[in-house]
Amino acid sequence: MRFGLMASNPLEWLLVKFNLIARPVLDTQVAGTYAHAIMAAVKVGLFDALAAGPATAEKIAASCGTHPDSTAKLLPALAASGYLRTRGDQYELSPLSRKWLVTTSPHAVNDKLMLHYYELGLMQRADEYLRSGRPLDFHTGMSDEVWDSYQRGMKCLTTGQTNMVAKAIPVPEGATDMLDIGGSHGAYSVALCRRHPSLRAVVFDLPDAVRHAAPLLAEEGMGDRVRHQAGNALTDDFGEECYDTVVIIGVAHHFSDEQNRELTAKVARALRPGGAYTIAEFPAASGGGKTQQLAALRDFYFALASESGTWSPSQMASWQRAAGLRPAKPVRLAASGGLNLQSGYKPR
Ligand SMILES: C[S@@+](CC[C@H](N)C(=O)[O-])C[C@H]1O[C@@H](n2cnc3c(N)ncnc32)[C@H](O)[C@@H]1O
Known part of the structure; x- marks a missing residue:
């Protein structure tokens, strides 16, 4: 299995193949945005809000206690990434989110995604590790909240x-x-x-x-x-x-x-x-x-x-x-x- 940019048509495939697009920009900004969009959706309970059935952006925002404008910006990004589906002006869970991101699912990985806030925070210090060669010591400096998501996440x-x-x-x-x-x-x-x-x-x-x-x-x-x-x-x-x-x-x-x-x-x-x-x-x-x-x-x-x-x-x-x-x-x-x-x- 690999993670990374996937061309969605022959032209894009050629652009990637002949190194004509600035892949590092996508590999970094898009990957980071992608990760945080999914994690934030889990954190505010967006997937749980759709467990009972499809809903409009406004209704989702009301259930999650989020702002309707920002919620409306996130939903299309999740839908385009396969985490939601659209049905008219409503959104519904996709098989991907229904299985892995609804807290009542036996397969839910939500707790691990909450740990990612801490783990990705450590990754922001990768240059520090590279220069010093000293690991950042995962197990010290964790708050009670992080210890809890660590154990639940595992x-x-x-x-x-x-x-x-x-x-x-x-x-x-x-x-x-x-x-x-x-x-x-x-x-x-x-x-x-x-x-x-x-x-x-x-x-x-x-x-x-x-x-x-x-x-x-x-x-x-x-x-x-x-x-x-x-x-x-x-x-x-x-x-x-x-x-x-x-x-x-x-x-x-x-x-x-x-x-x-x-x-x-x-x-x-x-x-x-x-x-x-x-x-x-x-x-x-x-x-x-x-x-x-x-x-x-x-x-x-x-x-x-x-x-x-x-x-x-x-x-x-x-x-x-x-x-x-x-x-x-x-x-x-x-x-x-x-x-x-x-x-x-x-x-x-
Ligand atoms: C990645 S988790 C794995 C948990 C579990 N074995 C599993 O596979 O789901 C690593 C576990 O090792 C524990 N651990 C790390 N350093 C330890 C140490 N020095 N002594 C005992 N446990 C330690 C952590 O607290 C954590 O619960």
């Missing part, structure tokens, strides 16, 4: 993914204890515990994260079987031979190579013999010899916003090998954004 991205991921995570026969490092909302632990009735889970995360994720976990009604533990995975110890399976999903990109090595050593100590440590990460920027645009942009973002960037399965396996674990063949979940799962086993 949870909404798991919709439709948890069972698939849980199925791919090795849990030894008779396992009773799992640790979910940076587990946030606990959705993956919940799925694993539902799949393995003898399993209970500790969802380990930073204190601010736990504070905001606790209500999300409580919604699952798992009681003491899936519980939060506040701490810092980089400085806390996990004990000795007390877990059968340990997972870390979408977190290793926040840690440097050295931090991941040290963490894996602690995990290896905490695993019971025969136990497994599974690291799940987004695809690294270079896969199969060709740099993928989305993966490379994500890698740059993670590097700027946090400590490192994306990791390849072979890098993750090297941390496991160094910690005395036996790496298994990586599993790639294509339907889950290409998430790579690298498991390593503690010898019996």
Whole structure:
């Protein structure tokens, strides 16, 4: 998948092909405007206002409490971008917005879009990162409101993914204890515990994260079987031979190579013999010899916003090998954004 300018007729195609239009202007101003138009529409509840059926611009503005003039300017832009449809002088949801942007939809990603205000704010400081080489440290300086959208945003991205991921995570026969490092909302632990009735889970995360994720976990009604533990995975110890399976999903990109090595050593100590440590990460920027645009942009973002960037399965396996674990063949979940799962086993 690629993101970028798409010609909509043969003439435009030729203009792009022969480099006759100032693509950088479109790549920057249009991309930024596009992102903020959608985010603002979500923030004021525009898509929710259309959930009950089509409405005129004036009616939409009245439901959202927005100004009719500015609302009338935004609506055609959303319609031309596929987020709305027009019906006479009325607007209605498109399949795209109905599925992903109406808060009552089980697939709604609205919470993640609210986090984008913070994430795109960090991106505005990309030049600062480029000059200093110092990441901007995503996890410090977040307000309570941002922590809340962070945890909610992470949870909404798991919709439709948890069972698939849980199925791919090795849990030894008779396992009773799992640790979910940076587990946030606990959705993956919940799925694993539902799949393995003898399993209970500790969802380990930073204190601010736990504070905001606790209500999300409580919604699952798992009681003491899936519980939060506040701490810092980089400085806390996990004990000795007390877990059968340990997972870390979408977190290793926040840690440097050295931090991941040290963490894996602690995990290896905490695993019971025969136990497994599974690291799940987004695809690294270079896969199969060709740099993928989305993966490379994500890698740059993670590097700027946090400590490192994306990791390849072979890098993750090297941390496991160094910690005395036996790496298994990586599993790639294509339907889950290409998430790579690298498991390593503690010898019996
Ligand atoms: C990108 S989210 C992933 C959440 C969840 N595992 C998922 O896949 O949806 C990263 C999580 O790691 C947590 N985290 C970051 N640094 C951490 C640390 N040093 N110790 C524990 N948790 C940490 C964050 O608070 C956040 O909840």
